[in-house]
Amino acid sequence: xxxxxxxxxxxxxxxxxxxxxxxxxxxxxxxxxxxxxxxxxxxxxxxxxxxxxxxxxxxxxxxxxxxxxxxxxxxxxxxxxxxxxxxxxxxxxxxxxxxxxxxxxxxxxxxxxxxxxxxxxxxxxxxxxxxxxxxxxxxxxxxxxxxxxxxxxxxxxxxxxxxxxxxxxxxxxxxxxxxxxxxxxxxxxxxxxxxxxxxxxxxxxxxxxxxxxxxxxxxxxxxxxxxxxxxxxxxxxxxxxxxxxxxxxxxxxxxxxxx
Amino acid sequence: xxxxxxxxxxxxxxxxxxxxxxxxxxxxxxxxxxxxxxxxxxxxxxxxxxxxxxxxxxxxxxxxxxxxxxxxxxxxxxxxxxxxxxxxxxxxxxxxxxxxxxxxxxxxxxxxxxxxxxxxxxxxxxxxxxxxxxxxxxxxxxxxxxxxxxxxxxxxxxxxxxxxxxxxxxxxxxxxxxxxxxxxxxxxxxxxxxxxxxxxxxxxxxxxxxxxxxxxxxxxxxxxxxxxxxxxxxxxxxxxxxxxxxxx
Ligand SMILES: Nc1ncnc2c1ncn2[C@@H]1O[C@H](COP(=O)(O)OP(=O)(O)O)[C@@H](O)[C@H]1O
Ligand SMILES: [Mg+2]
Numbered sequence: 060x061x062x063x064x065x066x067x068x069x070x071x072x073x074x075x076x077x078x079x080x081x082x083x084x085x086x087x088x089x090x091x092x093x094x095x096x097x098x099x100x101x102x103x104x105x106x107x108x109x110x111x112x113x114x115x116x117x118x119x120x121x122x123x124x125x126x127x128x129x130x131x132x133x134x135x136x137x138x139x140x141x142x143x144x145x146x147x148x149x150x151x152x153x154x155x156x157x158x159x160x161x162x163x164x165x166x167x168x169x170x171x172x173x174x175x176x177x178x179x180x181x182x183x184x185x186x187x188x189x190x191x192x193x194x195x196x197x198x199x200x201x202x203x204x205x206x207x208x209x210x211x212x213x214x215x216x217x218x219x220x221x222x223x224x225x226x227x228x229x230x231x232x233x234x235x236x237x238x239x240x241x242x243x244x245x246x247x248x249x250x251x252x253x254x255x256x257x258x259x260x261x262x263x264x265x266x267x268x269x270x271x272x273x274x275x276x277x278x279x280x281x282x283x284x285x286x287x288x289x290x291x292x293x294x295x296x297x298x299x300x301x302x303x304x305x306x307x308x309x310x311x312x313x314x315x316x317x318x
Numbered sequence: 319x320x321x322x323x324x325x326x327x328x329x330x331x332x333x334x335x336x337x338x339x340x341x342x343x344x345x346x347x348x349x350x351x352x353x354x355x356x357x358x359x360x361x362x363x364x365x366x367x368x369x370x371x372x373x374x375x376x377x378x379x380x381x382x383x384x385x386x387x388x389x390x391x392x393x394x395x396x397x398x399x400x401x402x403x404x405x406x407x408x409x410x411x412x413x414x415x416x417x418x419x420x421x422x423x424x425x426x427x428x429x430x431x432x433x434x435x436x437x438x439x440x441x442x443x444x445x446x447x448x449x450x451x452x453x454x455x456x457x458x459x460x461x462x463x464x465x466x467x468x469x470x471x472x473x474x475x476x477x478x479x480x481x482x483x484x485x486x487x488x489x490x491x492x493x494x495x496x497x498x499x500x501x502x503x504x505x506x507x508x509x510x511x512x513x514x515x516x517x518x519x520x521x522x523x524x525x526x527x528x529x530x531x532x533x534x535x536x537x538x539x540x541x542x543x544x545x546x547x548x549x550x551x552x553x554x555x556x557x558x559x560x561x562x563x564x565x566x
């Protein structure tokens with residue numbers, strides 16, 4: 060019984076380590092493929108559109124509700140110290156430094172890591188990846204690099220848009236429900252928000268975007284055979300991307316915090 | 319031209335190829351026959367370097383597979399995959415002209431499109447198919463688009479994985495003639511996998527039968543009927559009883 064549990068634990072650990080190793084190799088191959096031509100501009104443009112542009116609605120909706128709820132919570136907390144006036148600045152700081160990138164990143168992970176893994180996984184099981192190779196086209200350069208670059212560049216933009224919309228959500232609640240003066244709310248938002256608050260969030264966004272596309276491609280390229288293999292790859296990609304985002308978020312926050 | 323020597327390949331515990339030895343001279347057409355799941359597709363993929371054999375050597379034109387210049391190596395090949403393997407994100411003509419739209423063979427788009435339409439015509443498809451997406455085509459049409467893509471860049475070596483499976487007998491005849499024509503006209507070296515004995519007779523110079531991971535019989539197509547080999551005879555005549563078990 061106990062030995063069975065231990066053996067299971069050992070197997071799981073080995074599988075995790077093997078997965079991490081394969082992931083690291085995939086990362087190295089991706090970076091190597093980025094550095095050498097050809098670069099497929101058409102694929103890159105298409106990836107920008109599907110990963111970046113079409114994620115705007117989901118990121119915007121997430122942000123506006125988050126900013127609105129955040130304003131209420133900070134008001135509730137602040138009133139205990141008679142510090143209700145901090146609502147505008149804490150909403151802005153909280154959105155820019157933490158909630159904008161993290162929630163935006165998680166939403167994009169759900170939307171994009173899954174679709175990349177499903178698309179590439181289907182290509183794998185229907186021999187389209189093999190066909191690419193026989194047509195002298197490197198799947199890493201043709202499929203992975205454009206998606207990873209597009210996500211790395213577009214998620215920070217999505218985060219910036221999300222920050223603004225989230226702050227606007229806080230503003231709507233603050234002025235409409237909590238009785239803040241319009242001008243004072245805006246003034247407080249602008250006065251206390253520092254460059255680094257926004258910049259650190261955008262850097263997080265870039266890292267999250269990179270991780271999202273990389274995991275999507277990794278699980279797609281390593282998809283098992285048949286529809287079941289693609290389903291499993293899709294699920295694993297979303298789970299892995301989400302966990303990686305949260306782990307990277309902690310590490311980055313720690314790094315920015317002590318810097 | 320293509321030499322496989324004692325090639326082995328296993329997937330986990332499953333031994334698929336267990337010492338395949340084959341020789342395809344330049345400009346000839348070899349047909350590989352054998353039951354489903356015996357490793358015919360795996361054999362072709364080993365030659366292309368898509369699958370790395372566990373043991374044995376494969377040479378193409380004297381050079382070992384997996385050498386340094388992979389692009390130049392692959393540029394000599396055309397391959398029709400068993401399932402077609404068309405890129406479903408792009409229309410038919412861009413599939414056919416894939417090689418002509420990027421890389422070393424890149425040319426203007428309208429020229430590539432014209433070549434694609436010409437290749438489509440050769441496999442019996444009308445020009446209006448060019449702008450459809452693969453998902454809008456029947457299985458047989460997809461197969462023919464795959465065939466057009468395989469021959470688009472006029473390769474010296476062409477692999478056809480079950481080119482006539484899923485086609486009606488008339489279209490199968492058209493494709494058989496086309497494959498024969500490509501080998502004769504372009505002087506290409508061809509390896510074809512098929513279950514269709516009329517295809518074998520139409521296409522093959524030589525025939526090889528794969529069974530139990532090895533080549534059970536190989537020889538000129540003219541000697542196929544008088545081989546006296548029980549495995550080959552059972553396969554040619556499609557008999558349920560014989561040395562090959564029906565349950566595999
Ligand atoms: N990438 C792979 N991973 C695991 N098993 C495979 C793979 N490719 C082929 N096989 C197995 O190898 C055997 C031979 O496959 P294949 O060459 O496709 O057969 P066929 O002779 O019908 O073309 C099959 O049992 C198949 O399941
Ligand atoms: Mg096959």
